[in-house]
Amino acid sequence: MRPHGASEPALEPAVVEQAMQWLVRLQSGASSEAEQRACERWRLQSSAHELAWQRLNGLGQGLREGTHGLSAQGARQLLQARAQVSRRAVLSGLVGAGVLIAGGYSLQQRTLLPTVFSDYATGTGERHSWHLQGGLVLQLDTGSALDIDSAAGARLLTLNRGRLLLEPGQNADVRLRSAQVLIRPAPASRLIVQQLATTTQVQVLQGAALIDYGQGGARLERVAGWQQHFSAAGAEPAQPLNAAATAWTQGQLVAERMPLTQLLAELDRYRPGILRCDPRIAALRVSGTFSVDQPDVSLALLTEVLPVRVQRVLGYWAQVIPA
Template identity: 50%
Template sequence: MSRFKVGNDQPLDACVLDQALNWMVTLQSGTSGAAEQQACQQWRNENPQHELAWQRLAGLSREMGLNTHALSAPNARQLLRARSAPSRRTLLKGFAGLSVATALGLSVRERVLLPELFSDYHTATGERRHVRLANAAEVQLDTRTAVDVHGARLALNLGRLLLATGTDSSLSIKTANGWVRPAAQSRLIISHDLPRQLGTGVQLLSGSASIEPLHGTGLRLGTGQQLTFNSLQSAQPAALPSTADAWTQGLLIAERMPLGEVLEQLDRYRRGVLRCDPAVAGLQVSGSFSLDQPEASLDLLAKVLPVRVQRVFGYLATVVPA
């Protein structure tokens, strides 16, 4: 029996909850032994918050029927062997995110786990990052973005980036759907596998770029234009909204956007799980919301719309009718 009393509403630190998730999935992944079990018990005994986090996760698992066996034991072992010892902790954190997300039906997060772990550059939830390339080219990575860099060739595996090419006219960006080849002195946003986006998105802030689907006819995109393309074809170019790069400043600008779509955008920047009751998903939203402070944005939505936010120890949040 635990020596800590856990039946209370004490708030939990996000880092402690992450650690609890790591331990829970480690012990149930088929890769652990007596040493890991002993180390986990020692971690639980170190601090009342540790035991509280463990008990709450165990209780949530029982109540919601969560299954943390998201990876089979052979697959888990293969991943662990593929990385050096210092990366084991990162992999286990990935297992935790994968297990909980899969159990809650978030298949998108399952698909993106490996690119986030193994790409040359990647960002965590809520993080943005600047990367300087050769010939004065620069890239700003959005949250949950994974990119590989091979000289003048970039591969966007997941997420969204803003690329400023500088004087380099040889840069090219590959996604699963084809190639984007921007001209020198161009600024453009490229996105892949974002919510409600079918294919790869390209937005030209300045300059021009060639779009080349893997198996389709290419076209040229100019300043102020945007389109999406898949491996077979490109959509017709459309006018670029003036707020296209608001995310680089940590803002989400909504203009009569359905609440469900607003929450999908906020969910990319929020640690944990964010869900929307279908009864309120169609409510129209207009306004400016912080991506860097998604919890404050949720509270603001609850003030201006007939909704309320149900939270479970800071990780699981559901927006429901007020």
């Protein structure tokens, strides 16, 4: 494959998004033969589709170059070492290759790279738990990525993407970092931390946590029963803990008069492909419990309780529109 120069045509954001969704799905190890054939059909639909596919595959190949023949741990360590010195260079190279498009499309938001470099990661529609030494328990939600760095007996966790349920254990010395905060959970506490586009949400289920935030190094303590968002500008007002905060850990999404567009945005995180909401019905309110493990079943349920229908293209694109 020849190198991609800056003179090559830029790709539409929607095409890049489709290619990334296909790539993540097919490399997850959970794709079916039907999905592989559907991806091939998508690639054949236009030269832009094939170009986006080739560029993203070239990116993955380059990042993994030289890891063949190594143990899984050795390969991961090599990739992490590269990541520490070349993340910015890789992103710059993507801009030159036309994979990132001027005008606000952010690879960090779609987050292909964290799944390449991170110690622990989940794909679309996947949740996974780990029980580590010292009593540390982790559960990652769909599309999440986490790094762990241990030094002098302490563990520094970095949430690169997505949502994490953290249980430090009685004797675990743990710190958790996101883009906006540094969290020091108390022993035997339980908390959920979610990295959103511009904020970090912290939900304390049990115990307490010290939270450092803001450029001035402000600190506050939150105890069980409270949740709060933190941005680069500071801390938003604390709120009582959402009663359904842990529903995702059981594969459920609980809605209480939730705008349809918000509910679909949540289901979109668990469904391979693209899910969109027609603006004409975006404000419809939805109440009920929906499965995130079976998002298409949840979509079918919506058509029974709301005046909507689901319009699909190849099973990949789906849009909820007025019935």
